[in-house]
Amino acid sequence: MTRFTPLMFGPASRQIFGVFHPAEEDRAENTAVLLCPPFGQEGLRTHRFFKVLAERLSRNGIATLRFDFYGSGDSPGDENEGELDGWRRDLCSAHEELRRRAPGAAIVWVGARLGATLAVLAARGGRCDPVRLVLWEPVIDGRRYARLLREQHVAAIDTTFCIPDRAWHRSLAQEPDAVPEEALGTVLSPALRAQLAALVPESLPLTALHDTLVLAEPDDERTAQWAADQQSRHMPVRLAYFRHQLDWTSDPYPNSAMVPADALNRLQGALHE
Amino acid sequence: MNDATQTPVCFGPGDALMGMLTAPAQQAPGDVACLMFNMGANHRVGPRRINVKLAHVLAARGVSSLRFDLGGIGDSDALDTSPDLQARAVHSLRAAMDASERMLGARQFVIVGMCSGVEHAMLAAAADPRVVALSLFDGFAFPERRARWERNVRRALAAPAHPSFPGKAKRWLQRHLLPSHSTTPLPGFFAEKRTPEVNAAWFGATLRRLVERQVAVQLLYSGSLHVCDHGRDQLGAFARQPFTQALQYEFIAEADHTVCTEQGQRLFLQSVGDWVADRCFGASTERRSQNRPMAAGADRAMPATLAAP
Numbered sequence: 001m002t003r004f005t006p007l008m009f010g011p012a013s014r015q016i017f018g019v020f021h022p023a024e025e026d027r028a029e030n031t032a033v034l035l036c037p038p039f040g041q042e043g044l045r046t047h048r049f050f051k052v053l054a055e056r057l058s059r060n061g062i063a064t065l066r067f068d069f070y071g072s073g074d075s076p077g078d079e080n081e082g083e084l085d086g087w088r089r090d091l092c093s094a095h096e097e098l099r100r101r102a103p104g105a106a107i108v109w110v111g112a113r114l115g116a117t118l119a120v121l122a123a124r125g126g127r128c129d130p131v132r133l134v135l136w137e138p139v140i141d142g143r144r145y146a147r148l149l150r151e152q153h154v155a156a157i158d159t160t161f162c163i164p165d166r167a168w169h170r171s172l173a174q175e176p177d178a179v180p181e182e183a184l185g186t187v188l189s190p191a192l193r194a195q196l197a198a199l200v201p202e203s204l205p206l207t208a209l210h211d212t213l214v215l216a217e218p219d220d221e222r223t224a225q226w227a228a229d230q231q232s233r234h235m236p237v238r239l240a241y242f243r244h245q246l247d248w249t250s251d252p253y254p255n256s257a258m259v260p261a262d263a264l265n266r267l268q269g270a271l272h273e
Numbered sequence: 274m275n276d277a278t279q280t281p282v283c284f285g286p287g288d289a290l291m292g293m294l295t296a297p298a299q300q301a302p303g304d305v306a307c308l309m310f311n312m313g314a315n316h317r318v319g320p321r322r323i324n325v326k327l328a329h330v331l332a333a334r335g336v337s338s339l340r341f342d343l344g345g346i347g348d349s350d351a352l353d354t355s356p357d358l359q360a361r362a363v364h365s366l367r368a369a370m371d372a373s374e375r376m377l378g379a380r381q382f383v384i385v386g387m388c389s390g391v392e393h394a395m396l397a398a399a400a401d402p403r404v405v406a407l408s409l410f411d412g413f414a415f416p417e418r419r420a421r422w423e424r425n426v427r428r429a430l431a432a433p434a435h436p437s438f439p440g441k442a443k444r445w446l447q448r449h450l451l452p453s454h455s456t457t458p459l460p461g462f463f464a465e466k467r468t469p470e471v472n473a474a475w476f477g478a479t480l481r482r483l484v485e486r487q488v489a490v491q492l493l494y495s496g497s498l499h500v501c502d503h504g505r506d507q508l509g510a511f512a513r514q515p516f517t518q519a520l521q522y523e524f525i526a527e528a529d530h531t532v533c534t535e536q537g538q539r540l541f542l543q544s545v546g547d548w549v550a551d552r553c554f555g556a557s558t559e560r561r562s563q564n565r566p567m568a569a570g571a572d573r574a575m576p577a578t579l580a581a582p
Contacts, residue, residue: 006281006291006348017281017293019348047316051348074293074318074325076279153533158437159444160529163428163500169436182535185321251531252314 004058010070010093014086017074018067018094020101021054027061031271032105034098034130035066036091036115040149040186042248043073045258046112049246052259053110053267062271063102067094069118072186083191088122095128108271112136113248114145120204133212134270136242140226142199147176149183152249156184184249201226205233212237213270242266277332282339282376285368289350292317292341292369294376295328300335305405305553306379307331307338308369312387316347319387320531323538327385330546336553337377341369343393359396366397370404381405383552385545386412388530395479398488406489406552408545411530413476414498415469415509424499477511484516491521491548493541497530521548 004021023029035050037043054064069087071077091109098107109130111119116138123130139145154168171178179193188196201222206212212230216223218241227239244266245257252258280294296302309324310317317340318325324340331338343365344352354364366384373379383406386394391412398404416424432438467475483490494507502524505512523544528537 004348006283008279008281015279017279041321044315044318044320044322047318047347048314073322074279074281076277078329079322155440156531156533157529158440160497160531160533161437162424162496162498163431163435164437166435185323185531185533185535185538187535251320258314 004054007097009067009097010090014070014090014093015076016067016070016090016093017076018065018097019051019054020098021058021064021066023061023063023102024059027059028063029061030105032063032065032098032102032107033057033271034091034094034107034109035064036094036109036111036119037066037068037073038113038115038248039069039072041152041184042113043068043115045248045250045252046246047073048252049259049263050112053264056264056268057271060268063098063105065094065098065101079187080189082187082189084118084121084195085191087118088125091118091122092125092128095122095130099128106131108132108134110134110136110267110270111138114139117199117204120206123210124205124207126209130210132210132271133206134215134267135212136215136267137217137220137248138204138214138223139199140201140204140223142196143177143179144222145199146179146183146188146193146196149249150178150180153180153183156249156251201229206230206235206237208235210236213273214239215242215266215270217241217243240270277329280376282372284341284372285344285349285365286352286354287350289344289352290341290365290368290372291348292339292372293328294337294339294373295332296337296377297332297335302337302377302379303335303553304379305336305381305383306373306377307336307549307553308366308373308382308384309338309340310366310369310386310390310393311343311346313389314346317342321533321538323387323532323541324385326538326542327545327549330542331549334546334550336550337373337379339369339373339377341365359393362393363397363400366393367401370401374403383408383549385549386410388412395476395483398483399479402486404488406491406549407483408491408493408548410493410541410545411495411497412492413472414494414507415473415476415511416499416506417509420499420503420506420509423501427500473509473511477514480511480520481514481516484519489521489552491523491545493544494524495528495530495532495537496526499524500526502526 004019006019008015010016050066054066057064068075069090071079071082107130109119116135119133154172157164157168179197214227230237244263245260277295278298283291312320328338342349343362352361355361382404384394385408387410391409394407505522511517525540528541532538532541
């Protein structure tokens, strides 16, 4: 059994929930990890995965903090208050909390999906000093991401209702590029919708202040191109292809891959390579 | 969300269980608190974060709550208190009541159970007199021939022109004709271990005991089970039993089993929030029914074997 500490942290007006997994003392390394979760259903779907990853890292001497952005997961706040600027500040609050609990450790940010995007945005702010970013399938094109969420939302409606309302299909067909007001049970605030609509690869330049490892699916040409663009700017970034069984948006159901071992191993290895 | 304070807690044997207490910020906790826990493999926040949203709704109305993970799910470590899954779930729920007594001063509890959580909630209520009310969503359903026939006819009429039905047909074929690793539940895990007749007998007997003990019960059913309801359809023959007449039954056609839409969530939160708050403050179900208008276009009736689609 791995022990951990659930906690609330951040400014009094914007408390967020986190779980700190201390490094096992006899194996303590000089590295700590901050796990940045995906958005909405993707975040709920991967809760167990990141819990198990945090336990593994902790057993291997790496102090780890996982947390929920304000208005998401177990954190206070309503979904209609969620937007990228606030979440970027949440990420820096989490970094400071981890720094306080693991003083002197070099902090690595491991972000998945929109959590990876937020890691890029937060690292650019210069308020906090991660030594490395591990970006697992970052969202680099907000409109494409919104389209994916809409399609998955319609697919979920199709699956779950006895006779689904056809209006969802019609809306998707009529306005395929609209950023939705809700997706898979999560409300997208007007601010977040505007931010996603404006999110393009060019708005995510990496900095030279940290190393970056990008994990992308082999057929994800856009992410590969984005990484190549960053390399051409002489940023210390490396792209690695990685295919896995995790379905980011599905409900947890029997025998679906909630904690695929290959993904755990890949992320653990990504800390040092 | 400044109407409430949120406090993460570890409790139970060896502090193995983890949860989040939500209490109204401006008033002392009442005698009755609400417990929420997992639906299937979803962690304590519930499907689509519905438990967090319900906790916020309840706190705004003065009700404290504890949402938590059963042993072995979410952030909680597995309990070794029994080899039986259901018994361990009851142990987790009783530990949650003990913790809420200690930390909130609550002495009685309303449990909200969804899908697989319905059986756990009923078992815990039967085992522990501190449970005074149960809100049960898409749990056991026993639609009779007429309700099943109507559902099948409606689906058959809708199928030819509906874009969702090719996918539904494919999934049905995969489940029934092509059993594979991905479509066959593990024995004893989310699998029906009992026959429908045994399930019905257990449900009826347990519910009757709870009603006789004056445990208030709300039964909610979703649009994943049917498109309409003509009078407690999902209760089947139980709908004609005298002991079920005091139960509150509601069919929410616009909500689905995982509350995937904003509209479905709003209706769920309104129905459960009102009912739980009334149970906590002693208002009658009758008053609540008079005050709350029906959602436009909704057929309110009752939709029952674990009802997950």
